[in-house]
Structure formats: C-alpha cells, structure tokens
Amino acid sequence: MNNARQAVADLDGIRIAYDDHGSADHAATLFLHGFPLSASMWSGQLALADRHRLIIPDLRGHGQSAVTEGTVTMATMADDMAKLLDTLNIETVTVCGLSMGGYVAWEFWRRHRDRLAALILFDTRAVADTEEVRRGRQMMAAQVVSSGAEMAATSMLPKLMAKSTYEHRSSTVDAVRQMILATDPHGIAATQRGMSKRVDMTDSLSEIEVPTLVICGEEDSISPPDEMEGFANKMPNARFCRIEDAGHLAPLEQPASTNVFISDFLTNI
Numbered sequence: 001m002n003n004a005r006q007a008v009a010d011l012d013g014i015r016i017a018y019d020d021h022g023s024a025d026h027a028a029t030l031f032l033h034g035f036p037l038s039a040s041m042w043s044g045q046l047a048l049a050d051r052h053r054l055i056i057p058d059l060r061g062h063g064q065s066a067v068t069e070g071t072v073t074m075a076t077m078a079d080d081m082a083k084l085l086d087t088l089n090i091e092t093v094t095v096c097g098l099s100m101g102g103y104v105a106w107e108f109w110r111r112h113r114d115r116l117a118a119l120i121l122f123d124t125r126a127v128a129d130t131e132e133v134r135r136g137r138q139m140m141a142a143q144v145v146s147s148g149a150e151m152a153a154t155s156m157l158p159k160l161m162a163k164s165t166y167e168h169r170s171s172t173v174d175a176v177r178q179m180i181l182a183t184d185p186h187g188i189a190a191t192q193r194g195m196s197k198r199v200d201m202t203d204s205l206s207e208i209e210v211p212t213l214v215i216c217g218e219e220d221s222i223s224p225p226d227e228m229e230g231f232a233n234k235m236p237n238a239r240f241c242r243i244e245d246a247g248h249l250a251p252l253e254q255p256a257s258t259n260v261f262i263s264d265f266l267t268n269i
C-alpha cells in the first residue's frame with residue numbers, strides 16, 4: 001500500500017518539504033535529487049512504495065524547501081537530512097542520491113555513517129571540481145541571480161539526457177525544464193557555490209564498506225560510465241550497472257529498468 005504523505009519539517013528554523021511514501025514498517029530509503037531539480041524527479045520510483053518506505057525531500061534551496069542565500073554546502077544538506085530523519089524517528093536509512101544528491105550522500109557517509117545502511121549512487125562523481133569547473137559555477141551563480149533560472153535551464157537542459165529521451169520523450173524533457181525553472185535563483189546560486197567546495201572522495205572510497213549500488217546512464221556525459229565504474233571498483237562492497245537509453249537522469253529517463261535494479265538491491269541488503 002502506498003500511504004503517501006506530503007509534509008514540511010521545521011529543522012531549526014529551516015523548512016524542508018518532503019514526501020513519505022509506503023509503510024513505516026518497511027526499511028526507509030532517502031532519495032536525494034540532482035541539481036537544480038526537486039523531489040519530483042523521483043516520480044518514476046513511487047512504484048517501489050508497495051515494498052519499501054521512500055522518504056523524498058526537496059533539498060534546501062530547491063522545490064518547496066527553504067532557500068538560504070550565500071553558500072549551501074553538501075555537508076549542510078547532509079545535516080539537514082540527518083535532522084529530517086530525527087523528526088521522522090528513523091535511525092538508519094539507505095541513501096539514494098543522483099549527481100548532487102550523490103555528493104550529499106558522500107557527506108552523509110562522512111558525517112552520519114552510523115545511520116547509513118546502504119548507498120545507491122546514480123550518475124554522480126567522486127572527484128572534486130577542477131578550477132575551471134569552479135569558475136563556471138561562480139559564473140552561473142552570479143548570472144542566475146541577475147537574470148533568473150531560465151539561463152540555468154538553457155545551459156543545462158541539452159546536456160542532461162540521452163538522445164532518445166530528447167527525440168521520443170518530450171514530456172520528460174519538459175518536466176525537467178519545469179523543475180529547473182521552478183527553482184529559486186538564490187537556491188541555484190547558493191548550491192553552485194556549495195558544490196564547488198565539495199570534498200574529493202577518491203581517497204575515502206576504499207573505506208566505504210556499506211553495500212553500494214552504482215548506476216549510470218550509458219549516455220551520461222556529465223558523470224560518464226567509465227568514470228563511475230572506476231570509482232565503484234575502488235569501493236569494497238559496490239556493484240556497478242549501466243542503464244541503456246539514459247543519460248545523466250537515468251531514473252527519470254528509464255524508471256522501469258532502474259526500478260528493477262533498485263528493488264533487487266533493496267530486497268537483498
């Protein structure tokens with residue numbers, strides 16, 4: 001049964017919106033969206049709620065959650081998530097993060113690892129930014145505040161999905177565009193600054209012992225499959241898989257095939 005509950009938590013004055021699907025009797029998985037999207041990107045995963053509890057927040061600065069200006073680091077977002085779990089009386093979770101959500105998942109491991117049962121990492125990276133990428137983030141942060149979220153949609157949308165998604169699934173492309181346009185420009189800017197400061201995880205990979213599923217869209221040009229397979233191979237308990245006809249947003253582009261991998265993983269941990 002899918003007992004969907006949309007709610008807002010007040011975490012020390014920061015409003016975090018989240019959906020809580022499935023039975024509280026099942027182990028919980030926390031789904032962390034990519035940048036600059038929202039909880040809606042996981043709509044294709046709601047089918048999993050018949051056998052799993054799914055906690056799906058809008059991360060700070062995104063969707064219906066509070067926007068804080070300046071810099072919002074991945075550590076701040078990970079701490080928000082630990083506080084959200086406190087309010088829900090959930091001790092341990094599987095964290096499933098896509099891209100930026102994956103960066104937050106790494107921080108959750110660094111800061112709250114006693115609460116981490118397992119990891120699912122979609123289309124994300126273990127390395128920190130190069131100086132060039134950092135400069136690009138600073139530039140977008142400045143531009144988006146002066147000209148609005150449209151520029152983020154224009155610059156990001158062509159890179160996010162697979163060729164077949166652009167050609168045959170215009171409703172998916174439009175849904176992604178709408179999510180970006182709905183994101184507060186100050187949220188986009190603060191998150192770009194935060195992502196530019198993220199820690200390089202390469203040297204920590206061998207210490208991450210929780211069961212881990214690493215999934216990459218075969219046409220992901222932002223976090224390419226070979227790079228993801230490379231970091232999965234450095235993790236002692238990780239399995240890597242590719243999703244056909246998907247780019248950087250594999251669970252949104254190919255929900256049915258990604259759900260088979262997620263469900264199989266969650267059932268067997």
Ligand code: MLT
Nearest residue numbers: 034035098099100101222
């Ligand atoms: C994302 O999809 O979350 C972004 O591509 C992450 C990033 O900008 O590094």
